[in-house]
Amino acid sequence: MGRARDYQSVMQRREDIIKEALGLDYSRFARGDMAFDYEAMMREVGYSLEETRTIQRDLGVGDTPLVELRNLTALVRSFAPSGMGARILLKDEAANPSGSFKARRAALSVQRAKEQGYRGVIAATSGNYGAALASQAAMRGLDCIIVQEVFDSRMIGQPEIVEKGRKCEAYGAEVHQMTVGPELFYYMLLLLEDTGYFNASLYTPYGIAGIETLGYEIAEGVREKYDRDPDAVVVTHAGGGNITGTTRGLMQAGCQDTQIIAASVDISGLHMAGDADFNRKSFTTGHTGFGIPFATWPDRADVPRNAARPLRYMQRYVLVHQGEVFYATELLSVLDGLERGPAGNTALAAALPLAAELPREAVIVVQESEYTGAGKHPTAQLTFARENGVAVRTGDPADSVPGASIVIPEEVEQVRAREHSLDRMRTSLIRNAVAFADMDVLGPREIRFLAEETARDETFVTGTLESLGIRYEMGSDA
């Protein structure tokens, strides 16, 4: 007899399904009800950074150009205070197979699946990762299934996601295109159970370790060309893998003083799972709808313990508006001759005002670009926005309202990187961790864990616990 396939029954089996589909027992890393040994979990990958590089090189992944954006740098210097205006570099990740840095993540996932004897890989993603996984699976002779959230109830899909679906199909993947809703995860569990394929989640240790080479290459490239460490690296932030893996790579290269800045598109006010809101945002990733929830509660992911833990790594979090990212995309084309996809240029938009804060001799690296094409392009996405009742105009982007208007700056000075409080997010993370662990009183182990999770000291954690009215005990571990 078949197993029950209704929502509740499948969700109750989730732990077993995931364990089977990863060949990884997460309970081994648990340390009590809340804490777990993150580094032990990451060591589970089993490849050193050099070995990862070799695996990726064999597949044509990585070693992407680090391009100096001379004209964007000159533009920033035209308004920066005297002596200010860092050199802006772009790590041109669009040069990877399938056109984005996601090939790095997919390469290790597929390697793992292959070693473990899985016949195929599955991922639920509406982003570039789908195409990356499909491409890597094709190279390694595995089947690939991609589940995407594509349509609103009118069965209309954003051009960007429709293009990403086409690209998965181009690589021979079986693509499931869904209407809006978080039950995408339930459906993925069903597919994992039906096929016995590998869960190539973005959030496994493999999915994260694959990005470490990107941070490492940035350090190497900047040192070689400019004889210094990068002063700042700006990373487009959504699920948190990008910032986690890149920073871990920079750390392994010994970049201790590099400032790690996360950037997301501000779509506050739009509900991620709402049918009506779905097609009123022009960005399907790189936005606050993923960026904030995944930072403040990483384990909402499709694996028991998310290997992407952004608050451990980000030192600043800045937000930009949709119109600013489209503007930066246009400038990258017209000024520096690189036509690249809009969503990946979120960090680029933020880098313009951030470069103006740094001295001229400094180097700021925009850590990725992505491919562009039909659908995945400012003109396609702004046309779609207009068709869906979103006003597109020029002016001060500060006046834009996500879902109602997109305001394109007229001058570069109007692009701003707006600080989002990290301490506020750290407080949310602590609140969420306590709620999830369902503990009445925290002990020293939990306090230490929360200090690691928030990249703050134990005093910050106990102070936050007090302000939240959560009890704790100091002293030795039981």
Added chain:
Amino acid sequence: MDRKECVSGDWVQIERVILEAGSRAPGVPEDTAALPMIARMKGFAVHDAVVGEPLEVESTIGRRLAGTLVAVLPTYSHDFGAPVPELTRAGLQARARVRGEGG
């Protein structure tokens, strides 16, 4: 041009209700909860069918998927959209600034 019927072997798109309205996950927004969750897939038809009829397809990885026929030879309709002169103008303005000041 839209064909309403497929024959066995045609490349087609099918759809299937995954969760009925009312059986959605707890906590989804009201507008979403009132709708079914639908999946669309593509493959080669394994028998003849008319749009709206049940149909089984063989996917690109050789799996049999069941649903109802939505489209025969489904077309990619996404494109580059209409020009956005506001963007073009802003880009050219920035370029003039760099050329004016940088030589």
